[in-house]
Amino acid sequence: MHDPLANLAGYLLRRASNAALAELNARLAPLELRHADVALLMLVAAAPAISQSQAGRVLDIQRANMVSFVGRLEERSLLRRRPLDRRSQALELTGRGRRLLARARQVVAAHEQALRGRVPESLRPAVLPILAALWQGAAPQRRRPRRSAA
Amino acid sequence: MHDPLANLAGYLLRRASNAALAELNARLAPLELRHADVALLMLVAAAPAISQSQAGRVLDIQRANMVSFVGRLEERSLLRRRPLDRRSQALELTGRGRRLLARARQVVAAHEQALRGRVPESLRPAVLPILAALWQGAAPQRRRPRRSAA
DNA sequence: TATTGTTATACTCTATAACTATA
DNA sequence: TATAGTTATAGAGTATAACAATA
Numbered sequence: 001m002h003d004p005l006a007n008l009a010g011y012l013l014r015r016a017s018n019a020a021l022a023e024l025n026a027r028l029a030p031l032e033l034r035h036a037d038v039a040l041l042m043l044v045a046a047a048p049a050i051s052q053s054q055a056g057r058v059l060d061i062q063r064a065n066m067v068s069f070v071g072r073l074e075e076r077s078l079l080r081r082r083p084l085d086r087r088s089q090a091l092e093l094t095g096r097g098r099r100l101l102a103r104a105r106q107v108v109a110a111h112e113q114a115l116r117g118r119v120p121e122s123l124r125p126a127v128l129p130i131l132a133a134l135w136q137g138a139a140p141q142r143r144r145p146r147r148s149a150a
Numbered sequence: 151m152h153d154p155l156a157n158l159a160g161y162l163l164r165r166a167s168n169a170a171l172a173e174l175n176a177r178l179a180p181l182e183l184r185h186a187d188v189a190l191l192m193l194v195a196a197a198p199a200i201s202q203s204q205a206g207r208v209l210d211i212q213r214a215n216m217v218s219f220v221g222r223l224e225e226r227s228l229l230r231r232r233p234l235d236r237r238s239q240a241l242e243l244t245g246r247g248r249r250l251l252a253r254a255r256q257v258v259a260a261h262e263q264a265l266r267g268r269v270p271e272s273l274r275p276a277v278l279p280i281l282a283a284l285w286q287g288a289a290p291q292r293r294r295p296r297r298s299a300a
Numbered sequence: 301t302a303t304t305g306t307t308a309t310a311c312t313c314t315a316t317a318a319c320t321a322t323a
Numbered sequence: 324t325a326t327a328g329t330t331a332t333a334g335a336g337t338a339t340a341a342c343a344a345t346a
Contacts (some may be wrong), residue, residue, distance in 0.1 A: 003208055004196035005189060008258065009265045010170050012281035014185075017167035018210070019288035020160050035164075036336090039155060046154035053304055058153055060168070065337065067306060087304050087345045108158065115159045118287030119280055126276040130269055131162035137268030138169035186313090203327055215314065217329060237322045237327050 013134070020115060027107045031100060036061075037073060038108060041093065041101045044079055049090040052081070073097070163284070170265060177257045181250060186211075187223060188258060191243065191251045194229060199240040202231070223247070 228247035
């Protein structure tokens with residue numbers, strides 16, 4: 001059936017995002033990575049010795065949730081925690097992490113290529129500016145309100 | 151810090167979508183609705199007597215997950231299940247559901263307005279076509295691959 | 301006093317398998 | 324034989340509170 005919500009930007013944004021995420025995860029599956037893993041590896045590569053909390057702030061991941069997230073990648077020897085002072089942990093890629101990231105970057109590039117290919121050529125220059133504007137224009141969000149049984 | 155992933159369409163898509171969703175949920179909180187609730191109510195309003203499974207297919211929600219989802223809205227007397235045959239359930243809005251949906255539509259309209267307002271005017275006509283292209287061009291997705299402990 | 305990393309915990313969302321009844 | 328609705332269950336993602344150690 002025709003989707004009656006297809007004229008809502010918010011709805012399309014969610015559907016497009018979900019589809020793209022699912023596709024990227026499928027592409028990354030052979031590397032046993034998920035999109036969030038690659039985001040963190042790319043961030044650490046771009047900002048060596050960034051602290052765990054800082055990385056969480058950039059990627060919008062709670063401090064508490066960074067622990068097991070980073071821990072899993074550390075167990076796989078993809079990144080390392082190094083004490084920055086006696087409180088903060090600096091994150092850095094291992095050799096193995098760098099090599100896997102190099103492969104992941106190719107997957108991401110192919111995925112980006114596929115995304116761009118879906119957009120009519122005349123509209124392509126508008127893709128990044130529009131998405132950036134939609135994101136950056138957003139009000140900093142309070143946390144998710146609980147569902148209450150009404 | 152400057153986000154080194156900000157030139158990736160997939161990343162921007164996810165961040166923009168998350169920000170928009172969080173904002174919409176915050177706007178809907180006074181009505182004790184979440185974005186998915188409104189999507190279902192709007193769908194049922196546009197396609198009266200759509201079956202529970204059909205609605206799930208349109209919204210990309212598993213049959214199994216529709217049960218408690220619809221159940222919760224039914225408990226709140228926002229929609230009703232009516233037997234279509236002895237197997238399928240037709241969904242229809244109650245009067246209360248229609249009234250609440252009318253209010254929700256205003257919230258959604260304000261939210262859509264806010265989204266559009268974030269985009270430079272010259273790019274606005276490209277917003278819906280780009281998002282629709284990114285979504286509709288996506289390959290139908292197999293389900294999410296499991297994370298394996300590597 | 302504020303921040304970092306951490307543990308514990310809980311809720312939402314989503315996925316799969318299996319079952320019954322029905323088309 | 325395929326589909327609708329359902330139950331049960333599990334996993335991923337994400338939220339909060341609280342704590343100790345440190346800046």
